[in-house]
Structure formats: C-alpha cells, structure tokens
Amino acid sequence: MRSAEVTAASPTRSDTLANGLKVLVHEVHTAPLVSVWCWYRVGSRDEGPGQTGVSHWVEHMNFKGTVNIPRDQMKGMVERFGGMWNGYTWIDQTTYLETAGRDALDQLLFIEAERMANGLYEPEECESERTVIISELQGGENDPDQLLDQEVTATAFRAHPYRHPTIGWLPDLRSMTRDDLYGHYRRYYVPNNATLVIAGDVEPDDVLRRVERALGNIPSGAAPPRLSIVEPPQLGERRVVVERPGTTAYLKIAWHAPAATEPDFFPMLVLDAVLAGAKGVNLWSSFRGVPPQRKSRLYTGLVERSLASSVSGALVPTAQPFVYTLSMTAMQGVDLPSLEAAALEQIEKIRTAGVTEEEVARARRQLRARFVFENDSVTNIAHQLGYFDTVTGPEFFGALRANVENVTAEQVFDVARRRLSATTRTVGWFKPLDPRAVDRERGGAER
Amino acid sequence: MTVAVPRGLSPVRTVLDEGSVLLVQETSMTPAVTINATIMAGGVYEPSSIPGLAYVTGRVLDRGTTTRTAAQIAEDLDDRGVSLRIATARHTIAVTCTCLSEDFDDVLRIVIDTIRNPVFPDGEVEKRRAETLNSLRQDEDNPAIRAVQVLFALLYGPSHPYGRPAKGTVESVERVTRADLVRYHTTRFRAPRLVLAVAGDVPASRALDRAALELGGWSGTDSEDPPLPAPPPHSSRSERTIAIQGKSQSDIAYGFIAIRRLDPRYYGYWVMNNILGQFGLGGRIADNIRERQGMAYYAYSTLDPSIGEGPLLIRAGVDPANVERAIAAIDLEAGTLGSEGPTREELAQSQQYLIGSIPRMLETNAGIASFLQSVEQFGLGLDYDRELPKHLRAVTLDEVRAAAAELLHPDRASVAVAGPPASAA
Numbered sequence: 001m002r003s004a005e006v007t008a009a010s011p012t013r014s015d016t017l018a019n020g021l022k023v024l025v026h027e028v029h030t031a032p033l034v035s036v037w038c039w040y041r042v043g044s045r046d047e048g049p050g051q052t053g054v055s056h057w058v059e060h061m062n063f064k065g066t067v068n069i070p071r072d073q074m075k076g077m078v079e080r081f082g083g084m085w086n087g088y089t090w091i092d093q094t095t096y097l098e099t100a101g102r103d104a105l106d107q108l109l110f111i112e113a114e115r116m117a118n119g120l121y122e123p124e125e126c127e128s129e130r131t132v133i134i135s136e137l138q139g140g141e142n143d144p145d146q147l148l149d150q151e152v153t154a155t156a157f158r159a160h161p162y163r164h165p166t167i168g169w170l171p172d173l174r175s176m177t178r179d180d181l182y183g184h185y186r187r188y189y190v191p192n193n194a195t196l197v198i199a200g201d202v203e204p205d206d207v208l209r210r211v212e213r214a215l216g217n218i219p220s221g222a223a224p225p226r227l228s229i230v231e232p233p234q235l236g237e238r239r240v241v242v243e244r245p246g247t248t249a250y251l252k253i254a255w256h257a258p259a260a261t262e263p264d265f266f267p268m269l270v271l272d273a274v275l276a277g278a279k280g281v282n283l284w285s286s287f288r289g290v291p292p293q294r295k296s297r298l299y300t301g302l303v304e305r306s307l308a309s310s311v312s313g314a315l316v317p318t319a320q321p322f323v324y325t326l327s328m329t330a331m332q333g334v335d336l337p338s339l340e341a342a343a344l345e346q347i348e349k350i351r352t353a354g355v356t357e358e359e360v361a362r363a364r365r366q367l368r369a370r371f372v373f374e375n376d377s378v379t380n381i382a383h384q385l386g387y388f389d390t391v392t393g394p395e396f397f398g399a400l401r402a403n404v405e406n407v408t409a410e411q412v413f414d415v416a417r418r419r420l421s422a423t424t425r426t427v428g429w430f431k432p433l434d435p436r437a438v439d440r441e442r443g444g445a446e447r
Numbered sequence: 448m449t450v451a452v453p454r455g456l457s458p459v460r461t462v463l464d465e466g467s468v469l470l471v472q473e474t475s476m477t478p479a480v481t482i483n484a485t486i487m488a489g490g491v492y493e494p495s496s497i498p499g500l501a502y503v504t505g506r507v508l509d510r511g512t513t514t515r516t517a518a519q520i521a522e523d524l525d526d527r528g529v530s531l532r533i534a535t536a537r538h539t540i541a542v543t544c545t546c547l548s549e550d551f552d553d554v555l556r557i558v559i560d561t562i563r564n565p566v567f568p569d570g571e572v573e574k575r576r577a578e579t580l581n582s583l584r585q586d587e588d589n590p591a592i593r594a595v596q597v598l599f600a601l602l603y604g605p606s607h608p609y610g611r612p613a614k615g616t617v618e619s620v621e622r623v624t625r626a627d628l629v630r631y632h633t634t635r636f637r638a639p640r641l642v643l644a645v646a647g648d649v650p651a652s653r654a655l656d657r658a659a660l661e662l663g664g665w666s667g668t669d670s671e672d673p674p675l676p677a678p679p680p681h682s683s684r685s686e687r688t689i690a691i692q693g694k695s696q697s698d699i700a701y702g703f704i705a706i707r708r709l710d711p712r713y714y715g716y717w718v719m720n721n722i723l724g725q726f727g728l729g730g731r732i733a734d735n736i737r738e739r740q741g742m743a744y745y746a747y748s749t750l751d752p753s754i755g756e757g758p759l760l761i762r763a764g765v766d767p768a769n770v771e772r773a774i775a776a777i778d779l780e781a782g783t784l785g786s787e788g789p790t791r792e793e794l795a796q797s798q799q800y801l802i803g804s805i806p807r808m809l810e811t812n813a814g815i816a817s818f819l820q821s822v823e824q825f826g827l828g829l830d831y832d833r834e835l836p837k838h839l840r841a842v843t844l845d846e847v848r849a850a851a852a853e854l855l856h857p858d859r860a861s862v863a864v865a866g867p868p869a870s871a872a
Contacts, residue, residue: 030476031810075727075734076796082803101803128741131766136744138695139764142590245693247588248581278528292530294521306574309581331581362526369528369547375477376545376811432588435692 012385013204017212019220020192024385025207026199028378034200035099035382036108039390042188043092044166046227053168054176054184056089057133061181062096064125066114077107090283091162092319093390099379102201109214112196116189117218126178137167144430145250145327148242152252152428155240156323160231190221195389199382231321238426246432249330251339254426255419257324260317260392264419266403267411268315268324273363274355276313276326280370281400282387283316292366298326301346307334319391336429347420354413367404456809456832458819459651465667466639469658470819471651474812478548480647481812482558485820488635489538491608492672499615503579503623504631505535510571512564517571520557529554537609538754545812548648552657559661562636567628579620590865593689594700601687601861602704602758604679609755638662639669642823646815675755678704681859690868697770697866701761701777703854708752708825714838715846716750721797722789724748724761731780732761740776742769759854767866778857785855788848802836
C-alpha cells in the first residue's frame with residue numbers, strides 16, 4: 001500500500017497523554033527522515049486590542065533560548081542531523097516544525113518540550129526581536145498586493161479579530177512589553193492546548209514511549225480562553241482605496257467565507273476552482289505555484305482578454321468564517337473600474353446561470369490530483385495532519401476527498417447566489433501614483 | 448502497512464539517437480510523477496541585441512503547437528490538475544510539472560510537443576509580450592528585485608551575458624516579434640540540448656519507451672556554444688543606490704563573482720558559503736544582522752556557481768535608517784571570514800549539516816528530478832548522491848580558509864541598495 005493512500009485512508013495513530021497533549025503518529029518509510037510538528041491552538045484571532053501581533057512575536061521568542069537550551073546552543077541542534085526547522089503563526093494556529101534524519105527524534109522532542117515549558121523571554125532578547133518583527137512588517141509593506149490584502153481584510157470585518165494582520169499593527173508592536181509576551185506564552189503554551197505530530201520513518205509504539213518521556217511530565221494548565229466573537233452581517237458593499245507610489249494597479253474583491261466545518265465550505269472550494277483553478281487545501285500548499293487555471297472563468301475572462309496579467313482566488317480552511325478573496329493584477333493601461341466591472345461580470349454570470357457539469361467535474365479532478373501531490377514529503381504529510389487537527393478538528397482531513405466528490409453543480413450555483421452578493425463584498429483598489437508626480441509634490445512641500 | 452524502498456538513487460540513463468538524454472528514477476511515495484524537461488536555451492544564448500528573447504520564448508512555448516491550439520493544451524492540462532511551470536534561467540529553459548501516474552503518458556506527450564513543435568501564434572505572442580511588460584513594470588516597483596538586478600549589472604557589466612536582465616527591458620521586449628521567437632526556437636531547441644528527467648511512480652522502462660516515442664525523429668544536429676567571456680575583474684568597490692518611492696524597507700544586495708560549478712575548489716566554496724550565510728538562520732551574516740543587532744527579518748548568502756563563474760550574493764532587508772549599519776556588518780563578517788577563516792567547529796558543523804541534508808534534498812520527486820538535471824548538466828555521474836558526502840567530508844579547513852581569503856574582500860565588493868529615497872526615510 002502506498003503511503004499517500006495510507007494518509008487518506010488508513011488511520012493515523014492518535015493518543016492523548018495524561019497531561020492532555022494530543023499525539024498523532026504516522027509511519028512513512030520511503031526516506032530515513034522524521035518530521036515533528038508541535039501545534040498550539042492560538043493565533044492572531046486570540047488577540048485583544050493593543051495586543052495585535054503578540055502570537056507571532058511569541059513564536060519568534062520561542063526560538064530564542066530556554067532554561068536548558070541557551071540561545072547560542074539552539075543553533076546547530078537540528079542542523080547536526082541535517083535538519084531544517086521553522087515555525088509559523090496564522091489566524092487560528094501557531095506551529096513549530098523540524099524535519100531531520102530519523103535519529104534526531106529524541107533531540108526534536110526535547111526541543112519541543114523546552115519550547116512548551118521553559119522559554120526564557122530575556123528582556124533584551126524581546127527588544128532585539130521587536131525590531132526584527134518590525135522589519136518583517138516593513139518587508140511585507142513593500143509589496144502592494146500584500147498591503148492591499150491587509151486593508152481589504154481589515155475593511156471586511158467590523159468585530160471579528162480576524163480583521164487584524166497576524167503580524168500585528170505597528171503601534172502595538174512598538175508598545176507591547178516583555179510581560180505581554182510572557183503572559184501570552186504562559187496562557188496558551190500548555191500541553192492540553194497542543195497537538196504533537198510525528199511523521200516519518202518511525203514506529204508508533206516507540207515514538208509514544210519517547211514522547212511520554214520527553215513531554216509527559218509537563219503539567220497541564222487551565223484551559224486557555226479563546227475569544228468567541230461573531231461578525232455581524234454585512235449590510236452593504238465596502239470599499240477601500242490604497243494610493244501609493246507604484247507602477248501597477250491591483251484589485252481585490254472579498255466576501256465572507258464559510259468556516260471549514262460549515263456545509264457551504266466544499267461547494268465554495270469547487271466554486272473557487274471554477275473561478276481561478278484548484279489549489280492545495282491548506283494554508284501552506286494554497287500558494288505553492290500557479291494552479292491549473294487556464295480554463296477557469298477569471299483566467300479566460302480577464303487574462304485572455306488582456307485586462308489582467310494574473311488572477312487568483314484564496315479560500316483557506318479556517319475555524320471561523322474568514323474571507324474568500326479574488327486578486328487581480330491590472331494590465332498597464334487598464335483602469336481599475338474597467339477591471340472591476342469585468343471581474344464582477346464573471347461573478348454575476350455564475351450567480352445567474354450557475355456552473356456547468358463539466359466545470360464541476362474538472363474542479364473535482366483538479367482537487368483529487370492536489371490531494372495526491374500534497375503528500376510528497378513527510379513534512380507536508382505532518383503539516384496536513386496537524387493543520388486539520390488544530391483548525392478544523394480531526395475528522396475533516398479524512399473526509400476531504402469524499403466531500404469534494406459529493407459537490408454538485410446545483411450546490412455551487414446556490415452558494416454563489418447566496419454568498420457572492422454585491423451587498424456583502426469588500427472591494428479594494430491599489431491605485432499607483434506616478435512616482436515622478438510624488439517627487440514633484442515632495443519637492444514643492446520642502447520648498 | 449507501508450513498504451520500505453532501497454535508500455539512495457538508482458536512476459536509469461539513456462541517450463537517444465537524436466542526442467536527447469533521458470533520466471528516470473522510480474519512486475513510490477505518491478502515485479504521481481514529476482517531469483522536468485530542460486533545454487539549453489536560456490538567456491545567455493539569446494542575441495545580446497534582444498535581451499529577454501529567451502524569457503518571452505518560454506512564455507509563449509506552451510500556447511499552441513502544430514497539432515494543438517493553446518485552448519486545447521489548457522484544457523488537456525487543466526482537466527488533469529496539471530500546471531506547467533516554464534522557468535527561464537541563464538543557461539536553461541525548464542518545463543516542469545507534476546501529474547498523477549495515470550496521466551503520465553498524456554502529460555509527457557504535451558510537454559514534449561510544446562518543446563518540439565510550438566507555433567507561437569501571433570495573438571499569443573502579443574498577449575504574453577504584454578504580460579511580460581506588465582511583469583517588468585511590477586519589478587521596477589520591487590526593491591528586492593531591483594537591488595539584485597543592479598548588483599548583477601555591477602558585477603558582470605554590459606559585455607558578459609550574466610549581467611543582462613533575465614526578462615529583458617521594456618524597450619527590448621517591446622521589439623520582440625514572432626519571427627524572433629521562431630528563429631530562436633529553430634536554432635536553440637535541438638534534440639541534443641534536451642535533458643528529460645522523470646521521477647515518480649512510473650516504471651522506468653515505460654517512461655523511457657514513452658519518451659523515446661515522443662522524441663523520435665527530432666532533428667539531431669547541434670553546434671558548439673561560443674565560450675562565455677571572462678567576467679570583468681573587480682579591483683575596487685562599487686556601490687549604487689536605487690530610490691523607489693512609497694516603500695517601507697530597503698533591500699541590500701552585496702556580492703562577488705565566485706567560481707564555476709566544475710571548479711575543483713567548488714566544495715570548499717560551498718562549505719564557506721554555508722558558514723558565512725546559511726548555517727542555522729543564515730550563518731555569521733544573520734547572527735550579526737538579525738540575532739545580535741535585531742536589524743533584519745532576512746539576512747543570508749547564496750552561492751550560485753554555474754557553467755560560467757556564478758556569484759556569491761549576500762542579501763538583507765532593513766529599515767532605511769539602518770542601511771549603513773547593515774552594510775558595515777556585512778563588511779565585518781565577510782572581511783573577518785576572509786582574513787581569519789572559519790573555526791574547526793564551524794567547518795565540522797557545516798559538513799555534518801550538508802551531508803545530513805542530502806536525504807531531504809532527494810525526498811520529493813521534484814527534488815530528485817532537479818538533482819538529476821544538475822548531475823547531467825555537469826557530468827557528475829549517476830552515483831553522485833552517494834559520492835557527494837565523500838566530497839563534502841574531504842573538505843579541509845585550509846580549503847575553506849583559502850576560499851574565503853580569495854573571495855571575501857569588502858574593498859572589492861559590489862553593493863546595490865534599493866528602497867525609499869533618503870529624504871522619505
């Protein structure tokens with residue numbers, strides 16, 4: 001039996017330690033590697049006013065030394081086994097990973113145990129990391145598309161904390177203190193709020209013994225609070241225009257998306273494939289390469305008509321309703337009102353006439369292929385197991401394929417009619433200002 | 448249960464009568480196959496009067512053949528969940544994709560068809576040229592891309608093809624005609640210039656048979672490529688600043704011309720670069736700029752040896768107010784490694800890391816196919832995955848010290864910085 005089929009069809013070993021730590025183990029024996037991921041059920045949606053970006057900053061701090069791993073010894077611990085390591089934070093989750101030779105397993109578990117229980121948060125390290133994160137934010141701002149995405153998301157939400165960027169707002173990054181970071185860390189980094197995933201050239205019973213030894217003694221904590229805020233219905237179209245010096249115009253249109261566990265999610269996934277081509281169904285794989293999209297509605301309607309140079313759609317499984325966003329890069333000489341009108345014409349076509357059986361069949365085939373392609377490494381297999389367990393609940397992953405197969409053209413038509421309406425959309429424009437005109441204006445002001 | 452496969456690669460290699468090389472590696476991780484068709488037709492072979500010709504050729508390659516329209520190709524690939532990636536580099540144009548094993552025969556046929564028989568329809572040339580112009584204008588607004596473009600121009604100058612902008616310029620791309628593309632394809636897309644690497648869940652014998660069938664009868668004549676000119680010497684430092692309005696961060700690109708891939712000093716240089724700007728978060732460079740000074744989210748170096756002398760690049764993105772401090776930190780780290788060399792511990796750590804990372808590099812079909820392309824391009828041998836650890840283990844402290852001493856002279860560095868103008872910072 002192939003490992004790809006194992007991932008989808010045969011059970012991953014799932015256990016919970018006495019301290020509440022959930023452990024998922026999946027055997028893949030095609031390479032002498034092991035991938036370890038530790039997932040925490042905390043993300044930027046758990047941040048209150050003045051604290052935006054704290055989850056992500058905490059993630060950074062968790063690479064800066066622990067009681068038993070001085071910072072200068074952290075470097076090299078994974079590399080010794082030929083390994084790579086990283087971490088990421090998004091709206092629902094924070095995660096840490098290492099993939100290395102299988103002999104590294106005990107070392108990797110030791111690192112995750114230290115990270116969970118013994119972070120140091122030295123004040124000078126917190127300060128040094130503050131400017132690193134501000135630099136990360138500034139790098140993102142250099143990209144007009146990313147800047148517009150941030151503004152559109154912030155405009156689409158009035159109440160829900162999904163509205164602020166995961167990296168945080170700059171004033172909060174300037175004002176947060178070491179105690180804010182440490183308090184957040186201690187609240188959420190407890191074994192009963194985590195899932196540990198191990199995939200690779202391992203044997204489950206042996207892995208569990210090692211996990212118990214490394215992390216079984218970490219005491220559980222109070223169940224961390226999670227903000228529960230429901231976004232009120234949107235009553236009318238919202239618009240945001242970002243004007244900055246630049247060379248290219250960008251357009252985004254966002255609608256409120258279903259949470260991954262809502263019945264509308266899978267028809268929306270097929271709708272997105274019809275509009276812009278099927279991506280992988282998780283955060284990491286969703287932006288890996290250009291999807292097969294040349295027969296998609298937006299590609300044929302906008303790129304082939306030389307109105308846009310690129311189009312994309314983003315529907316990512318999230319715990320609560322996030323946004324479904326279409327993004328377009330305008331061709332030179334095409335103004336934003338014309339591009340917007342052409343994009344909305346494509347949307348209205350689907351809302352009035354639906355999609356064809358052929359389009360639904362193509363979307364299903366594309367998604368089926370993606371489910372196979374996503375299982376190309378122990379790192380990607382472990383990522384999916386942890387992502388879905390943390391964000392959507394454990395049943396979601398196993399039912400992915402069947403849920404896609406069951407989507408009908410009628411369901412896609414229905415979801416387009418209900419969800420892609422004019423009154424619930426947020427439209428964002430990035431209008432480039434001619435840098436020469438800005439220069440002249442600046443010169444005038446200085447004089 | 449799962450089945451263990453033998454460790455290490457065992458690729459099969461065949462040279463067709465027409466001269467194309469086929470390499471196949473069977474794997475069993477997923478029921479999928481990666482196809483990587485790489486042709487020696489990258490930017491260095493385009494006429495210097497039309498920079499960007501190879502890039503535009505790549506953009507139009509899969510937009511219609513003698514037997515398939517662009518719409519048919521789009522439908523055949525979209526229906527199978529496949530997207531072709533066509534990447535134009537200095538020496539190569541690579542057409543790559545991953546498909547389900549069950550679709551291998553059909554997808555291979557399309558890939559080979561786009562390489563052998565493109566017709567470059569007028570309407571498609573027009574559209575993809577316009578998209579290239581759009582992309583060039585986007586690049587003008589991207590400080591990271593601008594800094595690297597300008598650095599390459601500083602390093603290689605106007606007479607070496609590595610100094611040319613890969614996508615061309617607005618002016619040159621506007622001039623590209625269908626006749627240019629047809630001519631370039633006729634001269635550069637020849638059977639002996641193609642290496643087809645296939646990695647995945649397909650029997651090697653079948654993959655070879657199918658590839659031989661699709662490539663059979665393709666014209667086999669080829670001419671020698673003219674040798675690359677020697678890169679210009681650098682006896683002093685050169686710096687350039689590019690102002691881009693409306694940006695929050697400045698991007699620094701700092702570099703030297705290093706070595707050819709087949710230079711015997713290659714492994715010493717590789718380990719040296721790992722110590723300088725790779726190991727851990729980004730070697731000594733990131734230790735200083737990110738970890739100690741908190742100035743940058745990204746700071747690292749890359750070594751890119753090629754058929755000709757490729758560069759060693761050091762990159763960092765910093766607050767505009769910190770540009771001078773960051774460049775001083777790079778000067779310090781490059782200068783210190785150049786004058787003092789690495790420690791024994793650094794050498795051992797980097798060797799252990801690089802050797803240990805080989806299984807990760809060869810875990811995926813895409814990784815294997817790309818590895819096999821390098822093996823073929825540089826004649827490294829079919830057992831190179833097993834030879835590579837020996838080469839890395841044999842690197843001595845003296846070799847790394849010599850590599851650093853030869854290359855890392857801040858007084859001869861080229862430095863490009865792109866970001867907000869000083870008055871806006």
